[in-house]
Structure formats: structure tokens, C-alpha cells
Amino acid sequence: MIAVKCPHCHVGLKVDEKKLPSGITSFKCPKCKRPIPVSMLSQKEGEGTSSSDTALLHPLKKGIGRITVLPNAGTAEQVFPLAEGVSIIGRKSSRPSLATIGIETTDRSMSREHIRIEVKKDSKGGYKHYLSDNNSKNHTLYNSNYLGEGEEVILNNNEEIIIGRTVLRFNE
Numbered sequence: 001m002i003a004v005k006c007p008h009c010h011v012g013l014k015v016d017e018k019k020l021p022s023g024i025t026s027f028k029c030p031k032c033k034r035p036i037p038v039s040m041l042s043q044k045e046g047e048g049t050s051s052s053d054t055a056l057l058h059p060l061k062k063g064i065g066r067i068t069v070l071p072n073a074g075t076a077e078q079v080f081p082l083a084e085g086v087s088i089i090g091r092k093s094s095r096p097s098l099a100t101i102g103i104e105t106t107d108r109s110m111s112r113e114h115i116r117i118e119v120k121k122d123s124k125g126g127y128k129h130y131l132s133d134n135n136s137k138n139h140t141l142y143n144s145n146y147l148g149e150g151e152e153v154i155l156n157n158n159e160e161i162i163i164g165r166t167v168l169r170f171n172e
């Protein structure tokens with residue numbers, strides 16, 4: 001076991017290094033859900049052992065990506081990890097919806113099934129993220145341009161997507 005402190009929320013963690021899959025570069029902090037680089041595990045033992053928190057770790061697959069909803073008047077900051085395959089993202093609602101990611105917001109100009117992001121493996125073992133508008137009422141702004149019908153773009157790290165009046169940031 002190796003004791004480390006989460007660099008984000010400073011919770012003390014005990015990591016069973018034998019249970020970490022090989023080849024990962026980061027794992028998820030069980031408390032704040034942010035990534036902790038595996039390189040931190042090579043630091044000297046003993047730090048962080050004063051905390052009683054012991055955690056089960058869920059490794060982040062590199063390059064799967066996440067969407068951060070930037071906060072505004074009607075919306076709190078929210079982070080959604082993406083999964084391989086298709087995610088439909090839109091305004092959370094009690095009505096039935098095909099959305100797999102529901103954003104808590106009062107922004108009524110955001111459709112309930114507003115955008116589609118497909119995550120596919122590429123030939124180098126990484127992932128590519130294909131964004132398209134999901135026939136939304138108010139369309140989708142990407143790099144200051146509205147996406148056309150059926151248009152698909154590949155997202156790059158740190159790019160922003162605007163749906164309704166709400167800004168989403170994509171990170172790899």
C-alpha cells in the first residue's frame with residue numbers, strides 16, 4: 001500500500017498499487033473525482049497516513065474525456081465523464097428522454113437531447129470524440145459557428161461548445 005494525498009482536495013488515500021491496471025497515467029480521486037497522476041505514487045511513503053480516509057480507486061481510462069458545464073446564473077458547474085460509444089447530452093427533465101447526460105439547468109433554450117458525442121477508439125489506441133447537433137431547436141455553436149445538419153466535428157482538448165445559453169468545455 002502507498003499513502004498519497006489527493007493534490008486537488010487533499011484527502012489522504014491508501015492505494016494498493018498491485019490493483020492498479022498497468023498502462024494508466026492517472027486514477028480518479030474517490031472523494032473529489034478529479035484525476036491524480038500515477039507518478040505521485042512514486043513519492044516517499046508516509047505522507048497522508050494521518051488521515052483515516054481509505055479509498056477504493058476507479059482508474060480513469062486515458063483519453064475517454066469529460067464535459068464540464070461552466071457555471072452561469074441558471075446553472076451550477078457540473079462535470080460529466082464520457083464513455084465509449086454515443087452520449088446524448090441535454091437539459092435534465094422529468095419527462096422521458098433519450099439523453100444519457102442530463103444537465104441541471106434553468107436554461108430553457110437548451111434542448112433535452114441537444115447534442116451527440118460519439119467516442120471511438122482510434123488506430124493508435126487513443127480516442128476520438130465526434131460532436132454533432134442532435135436536431136436541436138436552437139442549434140449548437142462550436143468554434144463560433146453553428147453546426148450544420150448532419151455535420152460532425154472532432155473535438156480537441158479544451159474546446160467549448162455552446163448549447164442554448166450554456167457553455168460546455170470538452171477535455172480529453
Ligand SMILES: [Zn+2]
Pocket residue numbers: 006007008009010011029030031032033034
Ligand atoms: Zn480529491
